[in-house]
Amino acid sequence: MKQVICINWGRRYGAPYVNRLYAGVARNITPPFSFTCFTDSAAGFRPEVQVEDLPPLEVEMPKGTKGIWPKARLWSARLGRLEGPVLFMDLDLVVTGSMDGFFEQGAPEDVILARNPNTPFEALGQTSLFRFPVGKLLPLQERFLADPQAVADSYQFEQRFVTREAPGGVSFWPSGWVKHFRLDCARTFPLNFLLPPKRPTGAKVVIFPGGLLPPHAIAGHWGKHYRPMSRAEHLRGLFSADRPDPPLRYLRHFLLPSDWVREVWAE
Numbered sequence: 141m142k143q144v145i146c147i148n149w150g151r152r153y154g155a156p157y158v159n160r161l162y163a164g165v166a167r168n169i170t171p172p173f174s175f176t177c178f179t180d181s182a183a184g185f186r187p188e189v190q191v192e193d194l195p196p197l198e199v200e201m202p203k204g205t206k207g208i209w210p211k212a213r214l215w216s217a218r219l220g221r222l223e224g225p226v227l228f229m230d231l232d233l234v235v236t237g238s239m240d241g242f243f244e245q246g247a248p249e250d251v252i253l254a255r256n257p258n259t260p261f262e263a264l265g266q267t268s269l270f271r272f273p274v275g276k277l278l279p280l281q282e283r284f285l286a287d288p289q290a291v292a293d294s295y296q297f298e299q300r301f302v303t304r305e306a307p308g309g310v311s312f313w314p315s316g317w318v319k320h321f322r323l324d325c326a327r328t329f330p331l332n333f334l335l336p337p338k339r340p341t342g343a344k345v346v347i348f349p350g351g352l353l354p355p356h357a358i359a360g361h362w363g364k365h366y367r368p369m370s371r372a373e374h375l376r377g378l379f380s381a382d383r384p385d386p387p388l389r390y391l392r393h394f395l396l397p398s399d400w401v402r403e404v405w406a407e
Contacts, residue, residue, distance in 0.1 A: 142173035142243045143226045147214060148180075149194060155184030156407075157231040160354075162189050163407045164235030168344075176222060178213065186407075192220035199285055202292030209298050211267065212284050215277035222274055224248060229345075230268040232353050234405045237344035242271060245313065249273055251306045254318035254347065256299065265303040265310055268347040269318055272306075280305055319343040322352055329392045333371050336360075336396040346401075354405045360397035368397075 144165055148158055162175050166188070175189055182191040195213040202209055214228060225248050227239075246252050251272045253265030280301060284291045295301040303310055319325065325337040325346060337357060340346065348354060351363045359368045365384040369377070374394045377383055383390050 142169060142239070143222055143224070144169075144173060144175045144239075145178065145214070145219070145222070145226045145228050146176075146231055147178045147194070147211065147228075148231060149210060150180070153231045154181070158189060159184070159186045159407045160405050161229060161231055161233070161235075162186060164404060165229070165239055168235050168237060169239040174222075176220065178220070195219065197285075199288050202289045205292040205296055207292060207295070207297035207299070207301075208267075209284070209288065209292055211298055212281055215281035215284075217275045217278050219274045225271055225273050227271045228267070228269065230347065233268055233345055233347045234354055234401060235344070236339065236346055236404055237342070239344065241317065241344065242269070242313070246271075246311060249276070249308070251276065251302070251308070251310045253299070253303065253310055253312055254345075255312045255315075257320050257323050263303070263312075265299050265312065266318070266347065266349070267299040267302055268349060269313075269345055270302070276307060277302065279307055316340075316342045317344045319346050321346050321348050321357060322350055325357075325398070326352075326395060329388075329394075332392065332394050332396070333374075337398045337401075339400040354401055357395070357398040357401040358405065360395050362393035362395050366393060366395075 195216045197213045253270040256264040256266040319340040361368045
């Protein structure tokens with residue numbers, strides 16, 4: 141049984157993201173598989189999604205850090221009814237190829253992460269998509285619970301904490317399996333005014349860190365500070381007092397709609 145898990149709390153994502161993630165996995169995996177969402181609200185979930193309560197984490201979350209530390213809920217000794225290896229997937233990623241390899245790589249007891257492309261000089265993992273055996277990361281949770289702010293201040297990101305401190309160490313998915321939308325798909329200036337973001341050849345999953353989400357890619361705008369607009373309108377905005385970024389960054393942040401994201405991020 142291939143076990144896929146995700147986590148949802150609050151109102152930022154909810155059922156539309158959970159359902160689309162399930163659909164993307166289901167279209168690209170060889171059964172049998174399960175798909176479990178740990179959540180505080182299952183309203184609107186499609187019936188194939190198995191639902192579990194959020195694992196408790198009775199501490200105050202760190203302040204002033206960049207990491208998504210509530211993910212530490214998943215490091216507990218038990219995860220609902222699940223046992224053995226689970227593949228965690230962020231809600232804001234899209235599936236572009238076969239998922240089977242993520243369950244065949246390495247040994248069942250391994251912790252395997254995507255490599256973070258933002259840190260080429262640091263072997264840092266990316267927890268947008270990683271596999272681990274239920275319970276293996278409990279020592280990390282215990283350290284975090286003892287002093288959440290100190291752990292967050294020391295490591296900044298939960299993915300750095302997992303990468304450096306996971307019992308037995310970590311390994312990474314093969315190069316090319318997991319791609320980063322902003323770095324690997326969005327075109328550089330001036331090609332971004334001429335061509336839509338490219339679909340990376342051979343990628344199994346495309347991740348969307350940094351606030352540029354699949355709906356933005358589909359509509360054609362760069363995150364929450366921008367809106368869909370034509371080339372001419374974007375260029376005119378270069379001279380506006382309301383321009384959200386310095387000139388060169390503003391020009392780099394023009395984005396044409398991504399039809400391939402629309403195709404793969406569909407329920």
